[in-house]
Amino acid sequence: MSNRRDSLKGWGFAAPALLWTTAFFVVPFVVMAAMSLATLDGRTLIWGLHADNYLELAEKRYLWRAVLVSLEITATVTVLSVVLAYPLAWIIAFRVPARWQRLALLLAILPFWTSYVVRSYAWLLVLAREGVVNQTLMTLGIIAEPVTLANTRIATVTGFVHFFVMLLTLTIYANLVQLSPNYRRAAMDLGANAFQTFRHVILPLTLPGIATGAFLTFVLCIGDYITPQILGGNTELTVPQVIMVQLGRRADFPLASALAIVLMGLVTLAYLGAARWLRIDRL
Amino acid sequence: MTTATARLLGTTLLTLAAGAAAAQEELNALVWCDHTDPKLIEPFEEEHDVTVNLREYEGTGAALALLEQSRPGDWDVLVIDGIDVFRAVEAGILAPLPEDELPEADFFPEVVMKENNSADGVTYAVTEKFGYNTISYNAEAVDPADMQDLSTVWSEKYAGRLTIYDYYLPVMGLAALSAGIDTAAIGETDLDAIGTVMSEMRGAAASVGGVVASQTALATGEVDIVVGGGEWLTAVLAEEQPELTWTIPDQGAVRWSQSIGVLADSEKPDLALEFVKYIVSPEGQARLATSSCFWGMPANAKAGEHLTDAQKEVLRWDEQDAYLANSQLYPAPDTDLDIAMQDLWLETLQQ
Numbered sequence: 001m002s003n004r005r006d007s008l009k010g011w012g013f014a015a016p017a018l019l020w021t022t023a024f025f026v027v028p029f030v031v032m033a034a035m036s037l038a039t040l041d042g043r044t045l046i047w048g049l050h051a052d053n054y055l056e057l058a059e060k061r062y063l064w065r066a067v068l069v070s071l072e073i074t075a076t077v078t079v080l081s082v083v084l085a086y087p088l089a090w091i092i093a094f095r096v097p098a099r100w101q102r103l104a105l106l107l108a109i110l111p112f113w114t115s116y117v118v119r120s121y122a123w124l125l126v127l128a129r130e131g132v133v134n135q136t137l138m139t140l141g142i143i144a145e146p147v148t149l150a151n152t153r154i155a156t157v158t159g160f161v162h163f164f165v166m167l168l169t170l171t172i173y174a175n176l177v178q179l180s181p182n183y184r185r186a187a188m189d190l191g192a193n194a195f196q197t198f199r200h201v202i203l204p205l206t207l208p209g210i211a212t213g214a215f216l217t218f219v220l221c222i223g224d225y226i227t228p229q230i231l232g233g234n235t236e237l238t239v240p241q242v243i244m245v246q247l248g249r250r251a252d253f254p255l256a257s258a259l260a261i262v263l264m265g266l267v268t269l270a271y272l273g274a275a276r277w278l279r280i281d282r283l
Numbered sequence: 284m285t286t287a288t289a290r291l292l293g294t295t296l297l298t299l300a301a302g303a304a305a306a307q308e309e310l311n312a313l314v315w316c317d318h319t320d321p322k323l324i325e326p327f328e329e330e331h332d333v334t335v336n337l338r339e340y341e342g343t344g345a346a347l348a349l350l351e352q353s354r355p356g357d358w359d360v361l362v363i364d365g366i367d368v369f370r371a372v373e374a375g376i377l378a379p380l381p382e383d384e385l386p387e388a389d390f391f392p393e394v395v396m397k398e399n400n401s402a403d404g405v406t407y408a409v410t411e412k413f414g415y416n417t418i419s420y421n422a423e424a425v426d427p428a429d430m431q432d433l434s435t436v437w438s439e440k441y442a443g444r445l446t447i448y449d450y451y452l453p454v455m456g457l458a459a460l461s462a463g464i465d466t467a468a469i470g471e472t473d474l475d476a477i478g479t480v481m482s483e484m485r486g487a488a489a490s491v492g493g494v495v496a497s498q499t500a501l502a503t504g505e506v507d508i509v510v511g512g513g514e515w516l517t518a519v520l521a522e523e524q525p526e527l528t529w530t531i532p533d534q535g536a537v538r539w540s541q542s543i544g545v546l547a548d549s550e551k552p553d554l555a556l557e558f559v560k561y562i563v564s565p566e567g568q569a570r571l572a573t574s575s576c577f578w579g580m581p582a583n584a585k586a587g588e589h590l591t592d593a594q595k596e597v598l599r600w601d602e603q604d605a606y607l608a609n610s611q612l613y614p615a616p617d618t619d620l621d622i623a624m625q626d627l628w629l630e631t632l633q634q
Binding site for chain 2: 042043060061062065066069121124125128129130148150151229230233234235236237242245247248249250251252253
């Protein structure tokens with residue numbers, strides 16, 4: 001009787017989350033999956049099990065090229081963000097005095113406080129031919145003529161990395177500060193130098209933080225429309241940009257849904273790849 | 284609760300209820316950003332004691348999808364691309380307009396466009412604004428004479444110094460004009476020739492950008508030319524950067540137009556019609572033409588009486604006869620051609 005009551009109580013506590021997930025994830029996902037199998041006849045939506053949209057993905061070069069571009073940008077951003085965020089998190093966790101760590105973290109996440117769109121446009125101006133970067137490089141004599149930085153993949157990656165380094169710094173820092181100093185002391189006692197301690201003790205123990213941050217970066221980056229649209233100058237198109245084109249004039253929801261399903265597939269693969277190290281409870 | 288407190292509470296509630304009952308009537312319009320300028324909307328609101336709720340959209344497909352998902356009566360007025368009125372008529376969402384109440388006799392004749400705004404002899408929309416997708420440039424950075432020939436604009440000479448406006452129909456229209464194809468005659472067999480021009484254009488372009496991006500690129504000196512630009516891009520910058528200007532090349536330009544109509548399911552059709560009549564009136568037209576979002580020529584020529592000489596100069600009022608004669612309407616493809624054109628556009632962007 002008591003077990004049954006406990007079970008009911010458990011379901012009662014879980015019910016809001018389950019209802020929320022069902023209403024705002026499961027149902028929309030099912031609708032989107034069904035929509036991806038529908039087709040358009042003129043402006044008339046025909047429901048059914050049509051593979052047309054997925055066949056288009058294989059047939060049209062610009063569609064699968066968009067998938068490749070998205071993957072290339074996302075992989076670059078994820079790796080760069082991890083490489084830059086780890087030392088930053090390390091410095092905050094182990095080099096900054098404890099009383100200043102909170103302020104250091106605050107400074108690290110300051111850019112989060114500004115609008116994402118405004119931040120992207122700001123980068124566009126910074127990277128422009130007359131922008132700060134070009135002017136500085138010219139003043140230092142490194143370049144003679146302004147180089148094209150805005151409206152390129154470099155600009156897109158820069159905008160993304162600026163954002164995601166903050167996110168990764170938080171996840172890695174959270175992991176680092178949980179490590180007992182005894183691990184390092186024990187490694188040193190056993191004769192390991194600083195690099196060996198990092199390579200064989202600290203890094204493996206902080207992999208959950210890296211994996212979690214990297215996975216979040218992958219998910220947010222591959223589905224982002226604003227940054228490549230503003231900073232990339234449409235010199236190449238990512239999947240979200242192609243989705244928006246399908247919706248803008250022709251309202252081709254079936255093809256847009258198929259592209260969105262492909263994006264979800266990529267995210268699922270990324271999750272499966274990182275699942276071994278994804279230990280959110282350790283953060 | 285004391286009696287006095289209860290009375291006070293009751294009185295307050297009654298006052299609130301009376302206030303709610305007397306709330307202003309509302310009109311809901313699905314519009315382009317130029318209609319959101321308070322200078323345009325407030326005079327109508329004051330005259331009719333109404334609140335006009337405006338929602339901007341981009342892309343006819345997005346607007347039609349939004350209307351399909353709305354409840355009947357949610358929306359009263361629709362502003363739509365002139366070449367897409369037929370799509371709204373086919374979808375049955377526009378109400379007939381009383382032709383005799385529209386001042387189309389005062390319009391520039393070329394932009395009345397009955398063939399676009401009516402079906403089977405019934406008028407469903409009226410042109411409210413037009414302009415050109417042509418060549419905007421920085422007169423201090425390029426040779427203005429070069430801008431008169433489209434093939435020079437995207438030649439090696441200006442490689443890396445131009446951006447392309449991010450909308451495939453006008454840009455492909457310009458490419459068609461460059462290839463000697465009339466925009467109204469574009470068919471699937473013309474896409475190879477248009478694609479060749481597009482590739483040259485794309486090869487010379489530093490970027491492809493929307494309104495804000497291309498305007499920013501030109502204003503900051505990132506590029507010197509915007510292919511597909513026009514008065515709508517440079518007019519708002521005229522005061523601060525007069526060197527940013529535009530021209531219609533010898534091969535011609537593509538003419539854009541926007542129309543306005545009343546939605547068939549509107550529960551306030553009379554008020555909606557009054558709004559349409561206000562927008563196409565000379566006063567409304569002058570305000571719409573010089574909207575803070577983007578400028579464009581008013582369809583109603585009598586708007587000139589309400590524009591200053593400086594505003595007319597920016598709009599190139601006195602040159603409209605020549606411009607209208609040397610411009611062709613946006614390509615207006617059917618569904619299959621539209622898909623083929625969009626595919627070609629995206630293919631070109633991914634090159």
